[in-house]
Amino acid sequence: MNVRRSGTAAVAVVCLAVAAGCAKQDAGSSASSAAEALSADQVKVALVPGGPHPYFQPWKDAGAAEGQELGLADVTFNETAAWDQTKQNDVLSSLAAQGYNAFGIFGVSPENINSTFADLTDQGFQVASLASCPAGDTNEAAFCLATDVEVAAYRAAQAAIDAMGGSGALVHLTGNRVDSNTQRRIAGVEKAVEETDGAVELVQTVTDIDVDLQSAQRAVADLLAARGNDIDGIVTTAYNPAVAAAEGVKSAGLPTKVVAIDDDPSIISGIEDGSVAATVTQNPVGQATVGTYALAKLLEGCTMSEPGAVIDSGSFVVTSDNVETYDTEREAKTDELMTAFDDQYLSCS
Amino acid sequence: MKETREVDVQAETEPRKETEVDASDTRRRVRRRGVEEPPPGASPTPRLPWWANPRVGLVVVIAALVALFSSARPAFLDVDLTLVPLQRDISVFVVVGLAQLAVLSLGHMNLAVGRMAALSAFAAGLAYDRFDAPLVVGLVVALVVGAAIGAVAGAIITATGVNSFVVTLALDFGLLGVVALLYDRFAGGVAFSTRPPGMDELRSDTFFDYCIGPVCGPPVPLLLPFALVALVLVGLFFGRSRNGREVLMTGASLRAARLSGIPVGRRVVTAHALSGLLAGLAGFMLAMTNGAFSASIGDSFLLPSFLAPVLGGTLLAGGAVSALGTALGATLTSVIQKGLNLLQFEADALQIFIGVVLLVALSLDRVRQVLAERRGVRA
16 A cells, blocks of 8 residues: 555545535434334343442343343343453443443443433434433433442541541541542532631541552551541542451451441441441432333433532431441432332323 | 563564564564574474464454354444444544554653553644644644653653653553643643544444445445554564564564664664554544543553554563554454443453453463474474
């Protein structure tokens, strides 16, 4: 192949695009957005988290159970996105190519995910944003069912401040700094600290330690070694730091109060033995169950009465008082969400 | 020493007119001139058969995988859902591979390739957000910023004599913080929400959407020509331009290049600036594909940036590059990723299979070369 010829060809191709003679086809020609209603056995739901993470494991069974109950063709769970938006887009288009027509997605990067949602919606698929909402004020998915992370972080910080007796030095451990959800968690914790009027000081916010348990353990060990005696409380708003902080403080025998997130067995046992003051659990089972249900309904002909609605899936403060019963509370919230979708969010003819 | 000989041998096998874009023939040409009339008694370098060319091997492997995947999953040939997104991925990763190739030509590495892309994308995003710049101005800004930061890396390497690995690693860490701070300061978060006019078209349209009368273009994404132009220009730079050849000679032997009067310091800066420029282009393209200028752009560039050129026959040791091979290498990795996605492998199995397939591809390549060399020597 001659270089000059291929160069000319490339230039010609570019010219073709910008040439004044070009006319764009109607946007609607390739999209089948006005799809007709499907029956339950034509619905194939894919639940796609941003990558492997313990938080999403309940999605697998909860989605499959709901699919079976509704008689759906298939509910699959695909965690191969490896925390990379490009890979996640790739996974989604591959699933769509294989006939999946409804997607419950935890977007890797909340800043870009609306583009992904819009792409899928334009092609006639139903999309729900699960466990995380797009950054900003718009949501291109049919709905977003997620923990309100700022509220959850705020409640966690409040629980930590209570456990500290209302004053002292607090440290916040959290995840990926360049993620808008992390920014909102930081804002939630800062808000709770500000409300103490200076009685509690937020001495440090450690970010980027939710990659894996080892890096979180290392960060906690470093923190405790450097200033363990000066810290009265640790509030964590990400999974791995929570587990690491609970273990770290317990093994160092420090009086530091730890407020964790989610309900890893080590955290629950920490609450039972008193080494963890409290934890804020989320509702992954409810997200998968209600998400799958609503997606199926949307394909079966219902519409969202308020497209793009943002719905809080609930967060629950667990202390030694309610460690035995919090799951009932969570199931009640899931039932409540189900009813809310039927009565309020979905409009079915 | 051994590697250098191999490349010369491999270079000799390709017919002169076959791959002009392929820049690995710089020394080939230098050498061929000498070989045209070998001195009496000198044994001519053995010619290798056409199938020993790594590019041919890659084409065969890609064709075999496409056949395999599309027979296992007919959805592999779905235009809108598979082929168009696949081309978009390939376009970005070809440019990412070329960015690494630019410094591999020297035997250097650019570990900051992803972060240079992030910084460039930030600059473009800032231009759109604050100055309402048209689409093309943002692209130029991204290229200029990328080239500038690349040139800085090159200048530090030249001035201090510190290994490129160390310099770009340090730069990567530095830029990681800088990019996060810049987004925090100017975007009030981790991404710009502004979308310049034309961005949506560039990211989602294909030439099929544009028609002249009844004739519409092929289902090729609008981003692909960017990669094509970059590919041709990089090929021309290393294959045809004096500066490019001087870069390759610097990579082959720094001392020999210096003794031949090549301004090696300036060529190091040139190559790193080119790497930064291409990283900037890749950052811009990824921002287009993903739909936002965000701080996470470039996070996943590092490994693919090495994979594509190395699969394509570019030497880590420097002195020989193959632009066309890089394009094929990027295509191979994207095809594998896409195919395994369609086969719905579990996360861990997916990683293992990608590793295995790549290892097999690379080993086959090596086996082929060894076989060819033996045959060539016997002949």
